[in-house]
Amino acid sequence: MVAKDTSGVNILGSWSTTDSSVQVIPCSGTFSNGITQTSSTNKSQIQATWSSPSNVPQGNIVIEATIVQAYKKFYVNCFNITLTPQLGDDHVFACERLSDDTIHVQRFVNLDGYSPPVLVTAASNYGGIFQVSRVAQNNGVIYCEFTLSNFTNTLDRRTKRSISLLSQNTQYQILTAIGNLDSSNSLIQHFTASVLTQMIQLNQPETIMTNNTQGSTNNKTILLRAHGIIMLFLWMLFVPAGILLARYFRQSWSKLKLCAIPVWYIMHQIVMNFAVVMTLVSFVLILIYKRGVWTSQSLSREFAHSIMGLIVVSTATLQSIMTIFRCRPDHPRRFIFNYVHRIVGISTLILSSATILLATLLSRYDSVKMKPWRILVVWWSMEFVIWIGIECLEIFYRKYWSRFDTINLVQPMQTNSLHDGGQLMPINARPSSGNIFKERFKTFLFILHILVACGLSIVLTVYTSQIS
Numbered sequence: 116m117v118a119k120d121t122s123g124v125n126i127l128g129s130w131s132t133t134d135s136s137v138q139v140i141p142c143s144g145t146f147s148n149g150i151t152q153t154s155s156t157n158k159s160q161i162q163a164t165w166s167s168p169s170n171v172p173q174g175n176i177v178i179e180a181t182i183v184q185a186y187k188k189f190y191v192n193c194f195n196i197t198l199t200p201q202l203g204d205d206h207v208f209a210c211e212r213l214s215d216d217t218i219h220v221q222r223f224v225n226l227d228g229y230s231p232p233v234l235v236t237a238a239s240n241y242g243g244i245f246q247v248s249r250v251a252q253n254n255g256v257i258y259c260e261f262t263l264s265n266f267t268n269t270l271d272r273r274t275k276r277s278i279s280l281l282s283q284n285t286q287y288q289i290l291t292a293i294g295n296l297d298s299s300n301s302l303i304q305h306f307t308a309s310v311l312t313q314m315i316q317l318n319q320p321e322t323i324m325t326n327n328t329q330g331s332t333n334n335k336t337i338l339l340r341a342h343g344i345i346m347l348f349l350w351m352l353f354v355p356a357g358i359l360l361a362r363y364f365r366q367s368w369s370k371l372k373l374c375a376i377p378v379w380y381i382m383h384q385i386v387m388n389f390a391v392v393m394t395l396v397s398f399v400l401i402l403i404y405k406r407g408v409w410t411s412q413s414l415s416r417e418f419a420h421s422i423m424g425l426i427v428v429s430t431a432t433l434q435s436i437m438t439i440f441r442c443r444p445d446h447p448r449r450f451i452f453n454y455v456h457r458i459v460g461i462s463t464l465i466l467s468s469a470t471i472l473l474a475t476l477l478s479r480y481d482s483v484k485m486k487p488w489r490i491l492v493v494w495w496s497m498e499f500v501i502w503i504g505i506e507c508l509e510i511f512y513r514k515y516w517s518r519f520d521t522i523n524l525v526q527p528m529q530t531n532s533l534h535d536g537g538q539l540m541p542i543n544a545r546p547s548s549g550n551i552f553k554e555r556f557k558t559f560l561f562i563l564h565i566l567v568a569c570g571l572s573i574v575l576t577v578y579t580s581q582i583s
Contacts, residue, residue, distance in 0.1 A: 116180045118143055118165055127176065132163040138254050139163075139484075150573050153254055175406070205290065206241065206281055207232050210259035212252075213300045218250035220259045222309045223302075224278050227471040232302060242281025243317075245301060263317065283318035336582075338404040343474065343579040349390045350467040351494060351575075352568040356388035357560055358460060367554050384438075391435045398428045416473055423470040430463040468495065475575075487578045490571050497567045501560045512553045 118127050129147040130139050136158060142149035151162050207223040209232075222245045223232035235241055243263035243550040251258040266283050271414075297303050314542070315321045361383045410421040431490035434456065441452045468491070 116151070116164075116178060119177045119179055128165050128167050130163050130165055132161075134162040137161050137163050138573070147489065151254060151256065170315065177406075181496045185227060208280075209302065210253065210257060211300070211302075212257055213296065216252065216296075217521075218252055218257055219248045220250060220261050222261075226278060227435050229327070239269075241278065242282075243283075266317075277383050281317065283316070286314045286316050288314055335404060340502050340582065341578055342397045342401040342404065343582075345393055345400070346467075346474075346575045347572045347575050347579065348473065348569075349393055349397070350464070350471060351572045352565065353386050353390045354464055354467070355498065355568065356565060357390065358464065359502075359564065360506070363509065363557055364561075367557065388435060390562055393432050394428055397441050398424075416477055420470060420473040420477065423466060423473065427463055427467045427470055430459055431464075434459055486514070487575055490578075492533070494568065494571045496566070497571075501564050506559055508553055508556060512550070 116130075120127055126142055126148050131147070132139060132150060136153055136156075137150050138153045139147045140149045140151050150161075153157065153160070153215045165178075174258060205225040209219075209221050209223060211221065212217045213219060216567050221240075223237055224239075224241055225232045227260040235245065237244075244265045245261060245263060247259075248260045249258060263281065266281065288551060293301055308507050309549040313465065344549040360379050364379045365377075369377060373381055410417045412418050437452065437456060438458075441456075472491055475491060
């Protein structure tokens with residue numbers, strides 16, 4: 116258990132206790148800033164005293180506790196040394212607690228980010244000689260220490276390597292991960308990972324601080340992932356579908372009504388109001404995740420994403436409010452609402468796309484092998500084809516097909532009518548072949564939008580579920 120500031124990064128204060136079941140421990144190299152239990156017996160409560168530091172930061176103090184799921188769950192903590200923030204082509208150092216409670220430190224190379232890491236042997240020569248200097252387990256705290264020495268730049272020209280050698284003169288980025296071992300004490304896929312923005316160089320003293328624990332931090336990450344997943348589906352699938360319905364199916368479904376209300380309007384209202392409500396829900400989730408703390412301007416992409424996201428939430432809410440106070444369809448100033456409603460709606464959709472793009476470029480996605488922004492490019496391309504396709508179809512129909520479908524009748528005559536179910540239907544009221552083709556093709560493109568947007572949203576959801 117530790118006390119942190121609202122950022123969830125800095126450990127604050129010190130602990131003391133007279134409870135024999137509680138032990139004060141150092142975390143991140145600082146004395147007495149954490150506590151843990153001294154035995155594996157079940158407990159309903161513990162007693163300890165936390166003392167605040169002399170320079171207490173503004174804001175709340177957060178007490179974080181890590182609860183082990185079960186004692187027979189064996190965890191492994193790893194960190195990678197890599198040239199890039201993506202998993203793959205990494206030098207991996209794993210601190211493992213085996214099923215018999217022995218501690219191992221091993222060195223691996225992660226060649227492509229998807230295959231299991233390859234164990235490095237003494238003859239492998241991936242840069243530096245790896246030697247374990249200390250391993251220990253003390254009251255649930257595991258210590259793993261090792262050294263890398265005797266770096267050499269001499270290479271066998273006949274040897275082809277798929278990964279660069281470790282060098283003392285190169286700057287590297289740290290990736291950390293924690294996960295389980297299987298029944299044979301082999302590494303399996305980690306359940307949490309993080310990318311440190313700090314760069315290190317192996318010939319210089321560095322202090323690395325990270326917190327990879329399963330518990331409250333992991334639960335907190337769920338809020339971040341839920342925020343991203345909700346926004347992806349809303350602004351890639353639902354909102355474009357609602358706009359397509361209002362713009363291109365207003366005339367097509369004008370005669371389809373439910374309780375004297377056009378079906379297209381009902382669907383448009385349901386989809387858009389659902390999108391606004393869920394956008395606000397997603398906004399609340401990220402506020403809870405951030406604990407109300409504003410993103411620092413020093414993080415340029417994160418700050419820009421937060422500003423653009425706030426604008427999207429505001430304009431989306433404004434759209435719903437405008438529809439409540441709009442004037443009647445036959446009002447002489449109704450055209451003002453129509454123009455404002457369309458401009459704000461399209462602008463919000465475009466801004467949301469840029470906001471999602473910024474999100475995929477944040478450092479949290481750096482641990483994902485596949486670049487998520489490429490999925491967005493595919494989505495933009497397909498949406499462009501669908502929207503331009505429907506628009507060109509409407510223009511072409513109005514300009515060319517209408518001249519063949521128009522039948523001018525001076526007087527309605529019985530001979531110009533067809534018998535349809537006991538009722539007379541004028542010939543010029545029948546759907547023309549061109550109109551039938553247009554409506555079917557529009558429906559096809561609308562369904563294509565739903566399938567493509569849904570599929571790509573699911574792919575991005577998978578990537579979002581991997582961020583930490």
